[in-house]
Amino acid sequence: MAKTSEDLRSPLSRARGLGSAKDGVHHFWVQRVSALALIPLALWFAFSVAMLAAGPADYYAVHYWVSAPSVAVVLVLFLATSVYHSVLGVQEVIVDYAVGSLRLTLLLISKLLHAVIAAAAIFAVLKIALA
Amino acid sequence: MSTKTPAQSRPLSPFMLGQYYRFQWSSLLSFGHRVTGIGLSLGSLLLAAWLIALAGGPQWYGTVAPYLHAWYGQVLLACWTWALMYHLCNGIRHLFWDIGRGFELKTAERSAWLVVIVSLILTAAVWAVAYVA
Numbered sequence: 001m002a003k004t005s006e007d008l009r010s011p012l013s014r015a016r017g018l019g020s021a022k023d024g025v026h027h028f029w030v031q032r033v034s035a036l037a038l039i040p041l042a043l044w045f046a047f048s049v050a051m052l053a054a055g056p057a058d059y060y061a062v063h064y065w066v067s068a069p070s071v072a073v074v075l076v077l078f079l080a081t082s083v084y085h086s087v088l089g090v091q092e093v094i095v096d097y098a099v100g101s102l103r104l105t106l107l108l109i110s111k112l113l114h115a116v117i118a119a120a121a122i123f124a125v126l127k128i129a130l131a
Numbered sequence: 132m133s134t135k136t137p138a139q140s141r142p143l144s145p146f147m148l149g150q151y152y153r154f155q156w157s158s159l160l161s162f163g164h165r166v167t168g169i170g171l172s173l174g175s176l177l178l179a180a181w182l183i184a185l186a187g188g189p190q191w192y193g194t195v196a197p198y199l200h201a202w203y204g205q206v207l208l209a210c211w212t213w214a215l216m217y218h219l220c221n222g223i224r225h226l227f228w229d230i231g232r233g234f235e236l237k238t239a240e241r242s243a244w245l246v247v248i249v250s251l252i253l254t255a256a257v258w259a260v261a262y263v264a
Contacts, residue, residue, distance in 0.1 A: 032229060035222050042219055046212060046253075050260035059192040062185055079178075086172040093165060117179045124182035 027088060034085040041078040063128060072129035079121045087114040160243045164221045167214040174211050212257050217250040 007014065018024040052065055065071055087110065094106045184195040198204045224242050227233045233242055 032226065035226065039219060039223065042215055043253075046215060046257050047260060050257045053261040054263075059185070059189045059196070062192070066182075066185060082171075083175060086168075086175055089168045090172050093169060113176075117175050121175070121179040121182045124179070124186035127186045 027091070031085065031088045031092075034081050034088070037081050038078075038085055041074070041081055044074060045078050066125060066128045067131070069129065072125050075125050076122055079125065080118060083114050083118040083121075087111065090114070156243050157239055160221060160246065164218060164225070167218040167221075170211075170214045171218060174214070209254070209258065213250060213254040216253040216257075217246065220246040220250045220253070 016024075021027075048065075048071070052062060055061055066075065090110045091107060094103060094110060098106050181195060181199075184191040199208065224233070224246055227242075233239060
């Protein structure tokens with residue numbers, strides 16, 4: 001198979017379409033999909049918390065709100081999706097501005113923090129909802 | 132290595148503003164998308180702390196809640212609301228670009244204004260629900 005002058009990739013590499021980062025358009029695509037999901041989720045969260053704040057908004061009121069199954073499920077969806085969207089976005093910023101070992105260090109710190117945030121926040125919601 | 136390779140000493144995008152590019156509305160919004168995005172990422176730390184305190188019981192929640200009700204807490208939450216709404220509106224603008232729409236300079240500048248205005252309206256709406264409703 002003759003290679004064209006514009007494309008020096010092997011036919012296999014072209015067919016796989018994964019590029020030099022080895023994951024193709026995955027990052028781009030899941031960033032958009034999570035963004036789309038976050039439109040209703042973020043609006044729901046902001047207005048729900050506002051309605052909660054309009055009430056007594058003490059510990060018992062907030063606890064009661066989170067413990068409702070419908071709220072807990074959507075809250076877990078919001079937390080998981082927003083942390084996922086966040087880790088993708090922060091990764092993009094780090095690779096744009098940091099080079100070399102600093103880049104790797106910042107990427108690892110970011111992944112660790114996001115994992116801790118997701119685990120802590122979702123565990124908290126489940127603990128309240130399942131209590 | 133003590134000397135920088137040419138690739139490392141090349142200016143990266145944030146330092147291009149002012150020095151190499153003239154000021155544009157659209158670049159300010161693009162920059163704002165990143166800044167609000169990072170702000171919201173940091174905000175998720177506080178969101179997790181709030182939920183952990185809530186799961187910890189009344190004593191734990193009682194140590195966190197006063198900070199949220201203090202004036203600086205309210206200012207932070209107001210900035211947070213706007214950052215969320217701005218990132219959301221400008222994100223929708225980006226999604227339109229992703230499907231190849233709205234690239235004309237006039238359209239892009241008009242949608243930039245729309246993003247700023249709608250994000251402020253949504254922020255005001257959230258706080259109106261919290262305080263007036």
